[in-house]
Amino acid sequence: MASLLCVILALATGVNAAEIRVVDDEGERPRIVIAGEIELGDAARFRSVTVDLPPAVIYLDGPGGKLIDALAIGDRLRERGDFTAVAANAHCTSACALIWIAGVERSWQDGGSIGFHAAAAREGDVVRMTASGNAIVGAYLTRLGYPVSVVVMATEADHTSMSYLTADLAERSGLTYTRVPKGLRDGQLATASVPSASQSVTMGSLRHRMTERQDEAREEAVVRARQFLDFYFSSANASPGALRTLAGRVYADQVDSFGLRISRADLIRRRADQAERWPSYSLTKNGAPSITCTSGGLACTVIGEADFAAANPGTGARSAGTLMYTLRLHRIGATFRVVHEDTQVVPDRVTGLTRQIQAALVRVGCAPGPVDGLWGTRTARALADYARAGALELDTTRPTYDALALISVAGGASCRPGTEEASAGTAGPQL
Numbered sequence: 215m216a217s218l219l220c221v222i223l224a225l226a227t228g229v230n231a232a233e234i235r236v237v238d239d240e241g242e243r244p245r246i247v248i249a250g251e252i253e254l255g256d257a258a259r260f261r262s263v264t265v266d267l268p269p270a271v272i273y274l275d276g277p278g279g280k281l282i283d284a285l286a287i288g289d290r291l292r293e294r295g296d297f298t299a300v301a302a303n304a305h306c307t308s309a310c311a312l313i314w315i316a317g318v319e320r321s322w323q324d325g326g327s328i329g330f331h332a333a334a335a336r337e338g339d340v341v342r343m344t345a346s347g348n349a350i351v352g353a354y355l356t357r358l359g360y361p362v363s364v365v366v367m368a369t370e371a372d373h374t375s376m377s378y379l380t381a382d383l384a385e386r387s388g389l390t391y392t393r394v395p396k397g398l399r400d401g402q403l404a405t406a407s408v409p410s411a412s413q414s415v416t417m418g419s420l421r422h423r424m425t426e427r428q429d430e431a432r433e434e435a436v437v438r439a440r441q442f443l444d445f446y447f448s449s450a451n452a453s454p455g456a457l458r459t460l461a462g463r464v465y466a467d468q469v470d471s472f473g474l475r476i477s478r479a480d481l482i483r484r485r486a487d488q489a490e491r492w493p494s495y496s497l498t499k500n501g502a503p504s505i506t507c508t509s510g511g512l513a514c515t516v517i518g519e520a521d522f523a524a525a526n527p528g529t530g531a532r533s534a535g536t537l538m539y540t541l542r543l544h545r546i547g548a549t550f551r552v553v554h555e556d557t558q559v560v561p562d563r564v565t566g567l568t569r570q571i572q573a574a575l576v577r578v579g580c581a582p583g584p585v586d587g588l589w590g591t592r593t594a595r596a597l598a599d600y601a602r603a604g605a606l607e608l609d610t611t612r613p614t615y616d617a618l619a620l621i622s623v624a625g626g627a628s629c630r631p632g633t634e635e636a637s638a639g640t641a642g643p644q645l
């Protein structure tokens with residue numbers, strides 16, 4: 215246990231906390247510098263610095279430091295969608311390199327150095343390589359989606375030496391990055407590149423490989439989101455006491471819950487109030503939901519149906535029916551957290567789903583006729599126009615949750631003008 219604690223605390227010994235500061239918050243991606251040794255508390259400082267910032271470019275320069283904070287920073291920047299960069303004359307080694315490798319996109323400027331070695335634990339005056347520490351690093355890299363070859367590359371050098379990244383080593387291990395030539399200003403690192411020696415393929419094939427990786431990441435995210443959904447429904451049926459234990463693994467710190475922006479603690483209190491009103495409550499998935507994830511797999515939207523049954527034996531009150539639920543999930547390492555949840559009671563499944571699709575088509579500028587829940591020629595034609603404009607493959611002959619999810623996620627104004635007649639309020643059959 216002492217050995218594991220030591221390796222969690224440090225890959226290298228340091229005294230001063232790293233410098234973490236925003237050097238430019240203008241433009242599409244702010245620039246943040248992390249320089250020096252990573253110390254305990256630096257992960258919290260990084261979270262505080264980035265809390266109100268959009269995805270940024272993180273410039274790294276340091277000899278390593280505390281492993282637990284370095285990996286927490288890496289998880290956080292991957293969650294945010296940050297890019298990472300090592301500039302010319304910067305030296306990013308040990309725990310610093312583990313932060314760099316977490317970037318959604320990684321750049322490396324000629325003249326900079328990136329080095330990896332095995333984790334080690336200090337026991338008194340002796341520092342030894344430790345299997346438990348390397349297991350922690352391996353789990354982290356797997357969480358980020360890297361193959362075993364990258365895990366081996368990052369941990370095979372003894373803790374007393376350093377395996378410096380080269381183009382050849384990166385190619386053999388399957389680690390991709392963007393090479394940046396010397397001479398570019400600091401702010402150009404994330405946008406300018408030339409093919410590296412390890413990327414002798416053409417830029418066209420490189421883009422193809424990146425697309426394949428994004429597709430793989432999306433497919434993997436769908437699988438993980440489906441697994442997470444089982445856990446979500448377990449928490450929905452949990453007692454308030456059990457939810458207090460589960461909530462941190464289900465919900466983000468702040469959640470858009472049924473139209474309100476509330477904290478996780480407030481959500482638990484609301485669930486406790488609900489349990490008092492409905493001591494007997496169950497929520498059961500009804501069929502397979504539609505799950506749509508972003509290309510990098512960092513966020514997913516889930517739309518589906520669930521049957522609910524609620525009763526209060528004391529008052530004799532009962533309620534049951536079908537809900538259509540919408541969840542938005544954000545990726546946290548290998549799993550997700552709920553950032554948005556909402557439901558609507560479905561009086562009639564086909565009518566309710568059709569009305570939702572019609573309303574979504576109105577929002578993107580496609581005119582389906584009245585939003586009346588009746589599936590007719592005009593609704594089918596509006597959906598076909600939307601699909602054609604976006605080069606999307608959709609079943610336009612009937613209402614499906616796949617269609618609703620795709621419109622909700624993709625958005626856009628994809629159809630011809632003429633949305634005024636699509637406003638809700640006019641009832642009656644469609645022509």
